[in-house]
Amino acid sequence: MAYKIDTENCVACGACIEACPEGAVLEKDSVYSITADKCIDCASCETACPNGAISVA
Numbered sequence: 194m195a196y197k198i199d200t201e202n203c204v205a206c207g208a209c210i211e212a213c214p215e216g217a218v219l220e221k222d223s224v225y226s227i228t229a230d231k232c233i234d235c236a237s238c239e240t241a242c243p244n245g246a247i248s249v250a
């Protein structure tokens with residue numbers, strides 16, 4: 194499994210960074226991404242995202 198952020202649906206709210214217990218979500222120039230190596234598939238970010246932008250690829 195791997196959680197991914199659909200950048201087209203991302204509104205750059207930052208909730209996923211707050212929600213991730215592993216520091217796996219990165220933001221650069223308002224583009225959010227998940228570092229697969231750090232992700233433990235806990236789904237906290239998916240739950241926190243207000244726009245349904247995060248899902249398991």
Ligand code: SF4
Nearest residue numbers: 213232233235236238
């Ligand atoms: S699934 Fe969990 S560990 Fe992976 S990026 Fe989302 S909040 Fe972080």
Ligand code: SF4
Nearest residue numbers: 203204206207209242
């Ligand atoms: S929680 Fe969702 S909308 Fe907010 S920054 Fe993360 S991916 Fe984007």
